[in-house]
Amino acid sequence: MSPALPHQHLITLAGMPGDAMQSLFNRADRLRTPGRPQVLAGRTVVNLFFEPSTRTRVSFELAAMRLGAQIVPFDVEHSSTQKGETLLDTLRNLEAMGCDQFIVRHRENGTPGFLAEHAAAGVSIINAGDGNHAHPTQGLLDAYTILRHKPDLANCCVAIIGDVLHSRVARSDIHALQALGVGELRIAGPEALLPGRDALPGCVVHHRIDEAVRDADVVIMLRLQKERMQHALIASDADYFHNWGLDDTRLQRAHPEAIVMHPGPINRGVEIADSVADGRQSRILEQVTNGVAIRMAVMATLAGTDC
Amino acid sequence: MSPALPHQHLITLAGMPGDAMQSLFNRADRLRTPGRPQVLAGRTVVNLFFEPSTRTRVSFELAAMRLGAQIVPFDVEHSSTQKGETLLDTLRNLEAMGCDQFIVRHRENGTPGFLAEHAAAGVSIINAGDGNHAHPTQGLLDAYTILRHKPDLANCCVAIIGDVLHSRVARSDIHALQALGVGELRIAGPEALLPGRDALPGCVVHHRIDEAVRDADVVIMLRLQKERMQHALIASDADYFHNWGLDDTRLQRAHPEAIVMHPGPINRGVEIADSVADGRQSRILEQVTNGVAIRMAVMATLAGTDC
Amino acid sequence: MSPALPHQHLITLAGMPGDAMQSLFNRADRLRTPGRPQVLAGRTVVNLFFEPSTRTRVSFELAAMRLGAQIVPFDVEHSSTQKGETLLDTLRNLEAMGCDQFIVRHRENGTPGFLAEHAAAGVSIINAGDGNHAHPTQGLLDAYTILRHKPDLANCCVAIIGDVLHSRVARSDIHALQALGVGELRIAGPEALLPGRDALPGCVVHHRIDEAVRDADVVIMLRLQKERMQHALIASDADYFHNWGLDDTRLQRAHPEAIVMHPGPINRGVEIADSVADGRQSRILEQVTNGVAIRMAVMATLAGTDC
Numbered sequence: 001m002s003p004a005l006p007h008q009h010l011i012t013l014a015g016m017p018g019d020a021m022q023s024l025f026n027r028a029d030r031l032r033t034p035g036r037p038q039v040l041a042g043r044t045v046v047n048l049f050f051e052p053s054t055r056t057r058v059s060f061e062l063a064a065m066r067l068g069a070q071i072v073p074f075d076v077e078h079s080s081t082q083k084g085e086t087l088l089d090t091l092r093n094l095e096a097m098g099c100d101q102f103i104v105r106h107r108e109n110g111t112p113g114f115l116a117e118h119a120a121a122g123v124s125i126i127n128a129g130d131g132n133h134a135h136p137t138q139g140l141l142d143a144y145t146i147l148r149h150k151p152d153l154a155n156c157c158v159a160i161i162g163d164v165l166h167s168r169v170a171r172s173d174i175h176a177l178q179a180l181g182v183g184e185l186r187i188a189g190p191e192a193l194l195p196g197r198d199a200l201p202g203c204v205v206h207h208r209i210d211e212a213v214r215d216a217d218v219v220i221m222l223r224l225q226k227e228r229m230q231h232a233l234i235a236s237d238a239d240y241f242h243n244w245g246l247d248d249t250r251l252q253r254a255h256p257e258a259i260v261m262h263p264g265p266i267n268r269g270v271e272i273a274d275s276v277a278d279g280r281q282s283r284i285l286e287q288v289t290n291g292v293a294i295r296m297a298v299m300a301t302l303a304g305t306d307c
Numbered sequence: 308m309s310p311a312l313p314h315q316h317l318i319t320l321a322g323m324p325g326d327a328m329q330s331l332f333n334r335a336d337r338l339r340t341p342g343r344p345q346v347l348a349g350r351t352v353v354n355l356f357f358e359p360s361t362r363t364r365v366s367f368e369l370a371a372m373r374l375g376a377q378i379v380p381f382d383v384e385h386s387s388t389q390k391g392e393t394l395l396d397t398l399r400n401l402e403a404m405g406c407d408q409f410i411v412r413h414r415e416n417g418t419p420g421f422l423a424e425h426a427a428a429g430v431s432i433i434n435a436g437d438g439n440h441a442h443p444t445q446g447l448l449d450a451y452t453i454l455r456h457k458p459d460l461a462n463c464c465v466a467i468i469g470d471v472l473h474s475r476v477a478r479s480d481i482h483a484l485q486a487l488g489v490g491e492l493r494i495a496g497p498e499a500l501l502p503g504r505d506a507l508p509g510c511v512v513h514h515r516i517d518e519a520v521r522d523a524d525v526v527i528m529l530r531l532q533k534e535r536m537q538h539a540l541i542a543s544d545a546d547y548f549h550n551w552g553l554d555d556t557r558l559q560r561a562h563p564e565a566i567v568m569h570p571g572p573i574n575r576g577v578e579i580a581d582s583v584a585d586g587r588q589s590r591i592l593e594q595v596t597n598g599v600a601i602r603m604a605v606m607a608t609l610a611g612t613d614c
Numbered sequence: 615m616s617p618a619l620p621h622q623h624l625i626t627l628a629g630m631p632g633d634a635m636q637s638l639f640n641r642a643d644r645l646r647t648p649g650r651p652q653v654l655a656g657r658t659v660v661n662l663f664f665e666p667s668t669r670t671r672v673s674f675e676l677a678a679m680r681l682g683a684q685i686v687p688f689d690v691e692h693s694s695t696q697k698g699e700t701l702l703d704t705l706r707n708l709e710a711m712g713c714d715q716f717i718v719r720h721r722e723n724g725t726p727g728f729l730a731e732h733a734a735a736g737v738s739i740i741n742a743g744d745g746n747h748a749h750p751t752q753g754l755l756d757a758y759t760i761l762r763h764k765p766d767l768a769n770c771c772v773a774i775i776g777d778v779l780h781s782r783v784a785r786s787d788i789h790a791l792q793a794l795g796v797g798e799l800r801i802a803g804p805e806a807l808l809p810g811r812d813a814l815p816g817c818v819v820h821h822r823i824d825e826a827v828r829d830a831d832v833v834i835m836l837r838l839q840k841e842r843m844q845h846a847l848i849a850s851d852a853d854y855f856h857n858w859g860l861d862d863t864r865l866q867r868a869h870p871e872a873i874v875m876h877p878g879p880i881n882r883g884v885e886i887a888d889s890v891a892d893g894r895q896s897r898i899l900e901q902v903t904n905g906v907a908i909r910m911a912v913m914a915t916l917a918g919t920d921c
Contacts, residue, residue: 034656042341044369055707058686062658062711065684070372072365073380073687089572093362096595097369265703288710349648351676377679379672380687396879400669403902404676 009116009125010298012134013175021180024297025144031067031300031307032293038068039305043100046072048090049128050106055264055288056128056138060103063295072099087111088118095120101299102126109133124302132166138263139172141294143180145287146218149259153177157184157255159212162222162244162271163193164200169263170222178202188212189222190244192233209244213254220261221246224271237270247273251281259283316423316432317605319441320482328487331604332451338374338607338614339600345375346612350407353379355397356435357413362571363435363445366595367410370602379406394418395425402427408606409433416440431609439473445570446479448601450487452594453525456566460484464491464562466519469529469551469578470500471507476570477529485509495519496529497551499540516551523561527568528553531578544577554580558588566590623730623739624912626748627789635794638911639758645681645914645921646907652682653919657714660686662704663742664720669878670742670752673902674717677909686713701725702732709734715913716740723747738916746780752877753786755908757794759901760832763873767791771798771869773826776836776858776885777807778814783877784836792816802826803836804858806847823858830868834875835860838885851884861887865895873897 013021045064049057064071072094091102101124104112109131116125129135150156158177164170164187177185187194188206197205206212213219224240234240251260260272260282268274277284300307320328352371356364371378379401398409408431411419416438423432436442457463465484471477471494484492494501495513504512513519520526531547541547558567567579567589575581584591607614627635659678663671678685686708705716715738718726723745730739743749764770772791778784778801791799801808802820811819820826827833838854848854865874874886874896882888891898914921 044372054688054704058688058708059711061686062684062713065658070369072368074361074365086575089575090361092592093571093595094365096592097366097599098596099369264707268700268703285706285710288707289712292711351679377676379675381668381672393882396882397668399899400878400902401672403899404673404906405903406676 008123008302009112009119009127010136010302011113011116011125011127013136013139013172013179014134016175016179018179018181021140021143021176024140024294024301025147027297027301027307028144028290028293031296036066036296037307039300039307040064040067040069040303043069043303044072044098045069045101045103045299046074046094046099048074048076048102048104050076050104050111051129053105053129056105057103059288059291060126060128060295063292063299064101066292067296067300069101069299087115091115091118095123100124101302103128105129107131126298126302129168132168133171135168135172135263137291137295137298138169139176140298141287141291142169142173142220142261142263143176144294145261145283145290146177146259147180148290149283150217153183154181155183156217157186157215158182158218158220159186159188159206159216159254160220160222161188161209161212161246163224164189164222165193165195166225167222173220174200174203186212186216190234190240209246209250210253213246213250213258216254217258218261219246219251219254219258221271223263223265224267226267237267241270241273245269245271245273246276248275248279251276251279257281261287264288315430315609316419316426316434317443317609318420318423318432318434320443320446320479320486321441323482323486325486325488328447328450328483331447331601331608332454334604334608334614335451335597335600338603343373343603344614346607346614347371347374347376347610350376350610351379351405352376352408352410352606353381353401353406355381355383355409355411357383357411357418358436360412360436362595363412364410366598367433367435367602370599370606371408373599374603374607376408376606394422398422398425402430407431408609410435412436414438433605433609436475439475440478442475442479442570444598444602444605445476446483447605448594448598449476449480449527449568449570450483451601452568452590452597453484453566454487455597456590457524460490461488462490463524464493464522465489465525465527466493466495466513466523466561467527467529468495468516468519468553470531471496471529472500472502473532474529480527481507481510493519493523497541497547516553516557517560520553520557520561520565524565525568526553526558526561526565528578530570530572531574533574544574548577548580552576552578552580553583555582555586558583558586564588568594571595622737622916623726623733623741624750624916625727625730625739625741627750627753627786627793628748630789630793632793632795635754635757635790638754638908638915639761641911641915641921642758642904642907645910650680650910651921653914653921654678654681654683654917657683657917658686658712659683659715659717659913660688660708660713662688662690662716662718664690664718664725665743667719667743669902670719671717673905674740674742674909677906677913678715680906681910681914683715683913701729705729705732709737714738715916717742719743721745740912740916743782746782747785749782749786749877751905751909751912752783753790754912755901755905756783756787756834756875756877757790758908759875759897759904760791760873761794762904763897764831767797768795769797770831771800771829772796772832772834773800773802773820773830773868774834774836775802775823775826775860777838778803778836779807779809780839781836787834788814788817800826800830804848804854823860823864824867827860827864827868827872831872832875833860833865833868833872835885837877837879838881840881851881855884855887859883859885859887860890862889862893865890865893871895875901878902
C-alpha cells in the first residue's frame with residue numbers, strides 16, 4: 001500500500017487526509033514531465049462507463065496509455081449486461097481475464113463503492129463519477145489546480161456556485177479543499193439547487209452570486225444539468241444566466257487575481273459568459289491538462305508502483 | 308505450418324486430432340506465465356464481431372495485446388457494410404491494409420468458414436462463434452480446463468446439459484472431448500432442445516438431469532438462450548430451473564470431486580443456482596482465465612511463431 | 615516546417631505544389647517497408663469522425679499505430695457534443711490533454727479548415743473528408759498509385775467518371791493530378807452530376823462514358839452516393855449501370871494497359887462490373903494498401919519528424 005492513498009480503491013475523498021492528497025500532487029508533478037516511466041506496462045485498465053462521457057473517459061485513457069498500460073474498451077451498450085449478466089459477474093469475469101484497474105462511471109450513487117467491496121485482491125476500482133455522490137479525481141485535480149496558483153490555501157477564499165445539490169463535483173471539491181485547509185469556502189446557488197445546511201458543514205452559504213464572488217480568490221462555476229430544467233427547477237437558460245451566470249461585471253467583484261474554474265463541459269451563456277470562459281482569469285483548460293496528470297498519479301499509486 | 312494446427316485458420320474442431328489440441332494446451336501453459344514473449348509484435352488483429360459480445364471479444368483482445376499485436380476495433384454498425392459493401396470486400400480491404408488475423412463472430416453458420424476460403428495467403432480467420440455451428444476456442448478452453456482437473460480423461464465422465472440443439476459450445480465441446488478420448492460423454496436437455504440422435508454419435512443421451520449428473524466428474528451447464536422462450540420451446544425461467552437447473556441437491560448426485568462449468572454469461576436461477584455458480588466446485592471463472600491463455604496459443608500458432 | 619508540406623495542417627490539395635506531393639510520395643516509399651521507425655512514439659492521434667466510415671478511419675489508425683502513436687478513439691455519438699459542447703471546445707479540451715494530431719471527417723464543407731484556423735501551435739488537423747469539398751489523402755494516394763504504374767504522367771490520360779458534382783475525391787484528384795502535370799484530364803458523368811465548366815479548369819468534359827475512356831491510361835470510377843437517387847438525380851441502379859457503369863466492353867476502349875481505380879467502397883453492378891473490379895487491370899486494392907503508406911507519410915511529415 002502506497003503512503004499516498006490509504007486504500008486499494010479511490011471511491012470518495014471523504015476522509016482522505018490532506019497529506020495523502022499532497023503526496024498525490026507531488027507525484028502528479030513528477031509524472032507530467034515528458035519521458036514518463038512506463039510504470040503500468042503489462043497492466044490492464046478497463047473503462048466501465050455506464051454514462052456517456054468523452055472528456056473524463058479520454059482523460060483516463062490518456063493517463064493509462066502514458067503510463068504504458070493496456071486499455072480495454074468496454075462498450076456497455078454492446079456488453080453481456082444486455083444478456084442479463086449482473087454487474088458483479090461482469091467484474092468477476094474481467095478480473096478473471098487479468099484486468100487490474102477499473103474506471104467506473106455510473107448514474108447511481110454507490111456503484112463504484114459496491115464494486116470495490118467485491119473486488120479481488122490486487123484489483124483497484126476508481127470512481128469516475130457516480131450519481132451526485134462523488135467524483136474524486138475531479139476534486140483532486142481542482143484542488144491541485146488551485147494550489148498551483150494559490151499555494152497559501154489557508155488564506156484563500158473559494159466560491160463554488162451553481163447547482164450544488166446535484167453536483168458530485170461540488171461534493172468532492174468540498175472534501176478536498178477542507179482536508180487541505182482552505183481558508184474560506186463559500187457555496188451559492190438557487191435555493192432549489194442547494195442541499196440542506198447540514199450537508200455543508202464548514203461552508204458559508206450565499207443566496208446571491210454577487211455576494212459569493214466578492215473578493216474571492218477562486219470561483220468554481222458548476223455545470224447546469226439541462227435535465228434539471230425539465231423538472232422545472234430552473235425557468236430558462238436566459239433566466240439562469242441573468243441570476244447566476246458569471247460575466248465580466250460580476251467577476252470584477254472578485255479579487256483582481258482571482259481564477260475561474262469549471263469542470264466542463266461548459267454551457268456557454270448559461271452558467272458562464274464566453275468572455276470569462278475564454279478570458280485572462282480562466283483556468284478551465286489548465287484543469288483539463290492537470291486532470292491527466294492527476295489521473296496518472298492516482299493510477300500509478302493504486303498500482304503500488306514507485307515513480 | 309505449425310505442428311499444433313493443421314490449417315491456416317481455426318473454423319471448427321471437427322476433424323482436429325487430439326495431439327494437435329494437446330500441443331495447443333502445452334503452448335497455453337507456457338504463454339500464461341508472466342513475461343510473455345511479444346511474438347505478435349508488428350502484427351495486426353481485427354475483431355469482426357457481427358453479434359454483440361463482450362466477454363469473448365475482450366478475451367481475444369487481451370490475448371492479442373499480451374502477445375504484442377495491434378488491435379483494430381471494427382465497429383460493424385458504423386462500418387461500410389452499412390453502405391452496401393459486401394463482407395468479402397471488407398475482408399479484401401482490411402487484408403490490403405496489412406491486417407493479419409481476423410476474429411469473426413457471426414449470427415449465421417458458415418460465415419467464418421466462407422471468409423477462410425477466400426482469405427489471402429498469410430491471413431488467418433479465427434471463428435469466435437457462428438450461429439449454432441461452432442465455437443472452437445470455447446471447446447478448446449473447456450477441454451483444457453477439464454484436463455487441468457481430470458488429467459485421466461479416459462476414465463472421466465462429462466455431462467453436457469441444457470439447450471444442446473442451439474449450442475455451438477456443445478458442438479465444439481463434443482468434438483474436443485471425443486478427439487481427446489473422453490471416457491463417457493452424456494448429453495441431456497429438454498426434448499425440444501436436443502438434436503437427433505444421429506447428430507450425437509458416441510454420446511449417451513439422457514432425458515432427466517438427475518440421470519445425467521449421476522456420478523459425473525464434470526458437469527457443463529449450457530446457457531439458456533432467452534430468445535428460445537419466445538418461440539415457446541421453454542415455458543418459463545422458473546419452469547426451466549425446476550426441470551433442468553443445477554442446484555446443490557442435484558450436484559450432490561455427481562462425483563464428490565466433480566467440477567461445474569458454464570460458458571457464460573450465466574443466467575443465475577435459470578440454468579444454475581447461485582450457490583453452485585459461486586460454490587466450491589465451480590470452475591466457471593477459471594474457464595474465463597484459461598480462455599485468454601488458449602486464445603493466445605491459437606493466435607501465436609496460426610501466426611506461425613515459435614514460443 | 616518540413617519541406618514536404620508547406621503548412622501545419624492538411625486541409626486541401628488546392629495550391630499544394632507538385633514537388634511537395636512528390637516529397638510525400640518518396641517518404642511513403644520509405645515508410646511502407648517493414649521495420650518502420652516509431653517516429654510518432656509518445657504522440658497522440660485523435661480520430662474525430664462525424665460521419666460513419668470504417669475504411670478511412672482504420673487506414674488512419676493503422677498508419678498511426680505503425681508509426682508508434684497512441685490512438686484516442688473519439689466516439690462522436692457518445693461525446694459531450696451531445697451535452698451541447700461546441701466543436702471548438704472539444705478541440706480545445708483534447709489539445710489541453712496533450713493530443714497532437716486530429717483526423718477529422720465531417721458532413722459539412724469547411725469543418726476541418728475551421729478547426730485548423732483555431733488549432734494550437736504544434737497541433738495538426740488532417741482532413742479525412744469534408745462534405746463535397748476535399749479528401750486530400752485520397753487525392754494523394756490516387757496520384758501516388760497512378761505514378762507507380764504510369765511514371766510518365768505528362769503523357770498520361772486520366773478519366774474520372776461518375777458523380778463528380780458531389781465528389782470530394784474527384785476534387786482532390788484533380789488538384790493532385792494537375793499539380794503533378796498530368797497530360798490530359800477527362801471528366802464525365804450524367805449532366806445532373808457534373809459541376810459547371812468553370813469549376814473544372816483544364817479538364818475535358820465528356821458526356822458519354824465511351825468517349826471518356828477511349829485510349830485512357832487511367833480510369834477512376836467514382837462511388838455513386840445512393841442518397842442521390844432519393845433526390846431523383848438518378849433513375850435507378852440498373853439505369854446508372856447501363857449508361858455509366860464500367861464493364862469489360864467499355865474498358866476495352868481504353869488503352870490495353872489502362873488501370874482502373876475506385877476510392878471504395880464499391881457498389882458492385884452499379885458503377886462498376888464485378889469482372890472489372892476484380893479483374894487484371896484493377897488497382898482498387900492497391901489503392902487501399904497505398905493509402906496506409908500515404909497517411910503514414912502525411913502524419914510523419916506534419917509531426918515534423920525526419921524519416
